[in-house]
Amino acid sequence: MLIDSHAHLFNGDYDEDIESVIRRAGEAEVGFCVVPGTDLATSRQAVELADRFPEVFAAVGYHPLDLAGISDAGLTAIEELSHHPKVVAIGEIGVDYFYDKSPRSVQLEMFRRQIALAIRRDLPVIIHTRDSMADTVALVKEVVTAHPEWRRNNRTGLGFPHRGVFHCYSGDADTALELIRSGFLISFTGSITFKNSSACDVLAAVGYDHIMLETDAPFMAPVPFRGKRNEPSHLPLIAAKVAEVCHATMEDVVRTTTFNAKRLFSLGEPDAPVFTYQLGKSLYINLTNRCNADCVFCDRKGEAVVKGHNLKITREPDAREVIEQIGDPLRYDEIVFCGYGEPTIRLDVLKDVSASVKQKGGRIRLNTDGHGNGIHKRNILPELAGIVDTVSVSLNSVDPVQYGELMRLDGPKYHAAMLEFIREAKKFIPSVVVSVVGMNDVDQNSARELVEKELGATFRVRPYF
Ligand code: SF4
Ligand SMILES: [Zn+2]
Missing domain, CATH: 3.20.20.140 (Metal-dependent hydrolases)
Known part of the structure; x- marks a missing residue:
């Protein structure tokens, strides 16, 4: 409408x-x-x-x-x-x-x-x-x-x-x-x-x-x-x-x-929250609203709407529901784990869904804050090998202190863990993308240099709005 x-x-x-x-x-x-x-x-x-x-x-x-x-x-x-x-x-x-x-x-x-x-x-x-x-x-x-x-x-x-x-x-x-x-x-x-x-x-x-x-x-x-x-x-x-x-x-x-x-x-009622949502030719999976971080620019605890899709879920879907909603993954360019929450928190569901999509010939991208290894207290990347095509990690900042301020967590500790996650991802995942949010005070040039020269990954700037 x-x-x-x-x-x-x-x-x-x-x-x-x-x-x-x-x-x-x-x-x-x-x-x-x-x-x-x-x-x-x-x-x-x-x-x-x-x-x-x-x-x-x-x-x-x-x-x-x-x-x-x-x-x-x-x-x-x-x-x-x-x-x-x-x-x-x-x-x-x-x-x-x-x-x-x-x-x-x-x-x-x-x-x-x-x-x-x-x-x-x-x-x-x-x-x-x-x-x-x-x-x-x-x-x-x-x-x-x-x-x-x-x-x-x-x-x-x-x-x-x-x-x-x-x-x-x-x-x-x-x-x-x-x-x-x-x-x-x-x-x-x-x-x-x-x-x-x-x-x-x-x-x-x-x-x-x-x-x-x-x-x-x-x-x-x-x-x-x-x-x-x-x-x-x-x-x-x-x-x-x-x-x-x-x-x-x-x-x-x-x-x-x-x-x-x-x-x-203030017209009409808001749409019901969704577990899967289409943007362009990709289908996005909204597994959770939980996250170990609390980014200043994130609306996870607010209304959590992306391009009119209401992502504020009141319960979390299981793998079967998500697989059903995806249907034939070949209808989409990519199936993307994203949403207002950290998908690796639900690693088991993520793996089941990814395996199913890969089996049907689809493509999987995981958008993550890169803290999955800390969340699960083990290196999860070998478990994602073969079922995830692209991992996209939010770098947010090259400066560990600013990183901590933006994500409202222990910057130096998590910044190091995130960089380590990217290095591990390079070993197990065919394509690794690292992104920053385009905010005025984030140094994009240093970020690009770190990502392309030191980490050997693809650099991307995400618009702040
Ligand atoms: S890591 Fe992602 S989901 Fe978590 S608070 Fe930051 S922007 Fe939101
Ligand atoms: Zn007029």
């Missing part, structure tokens, strides 16, 4: 055929639409639509191009509307210097007051910017710093709260990453399907983990409907373009963006 996170369905454009528009959205597997108002009248219409259609949710607020009639009473009315159970955000609000319809100082003031309203109501915001990115970002960051409590309970897998979305994102990639770190999503419209779209470059650089999809109907219709009235049923065209730009499958893009929208707007 897809979610259209931004569609102005109240607009006069839909008077005649709103029922068919909603029906076509459903047929195109667009399960929910968020309709943002742009002033008091359209915010009321958005709420009426939400009352009328179960698949519609509303956002309320004054758009920067519609500030002409704004008053204190109007803002109070918006706040009252925001108590409606189907109002999921304050928006569309923001700053627009392209049309400059209201003085900039007024725009900024109204933007600030509406964010304050969102904070009071603990709702997220839907932000519009045009030629005003620097001022908008500065204001938003100032507010976030002053109000760490805003949306605190709406936490992302990275531990920070989701506070809103920069819709129809038009900034550069660096600003996008900065916003993501401040707890914002960015969203893309049909404009990514236009020729020479600069938003595509941003998307390619940022990836699809922290984005949402939107039509911005009735505007921004994707190719081949460019220039015509847009509607939510065109959303799959935008999802397909994201998949193409990010070299991802449509399934991964849909699941991830739907999860992001559900979490930001």
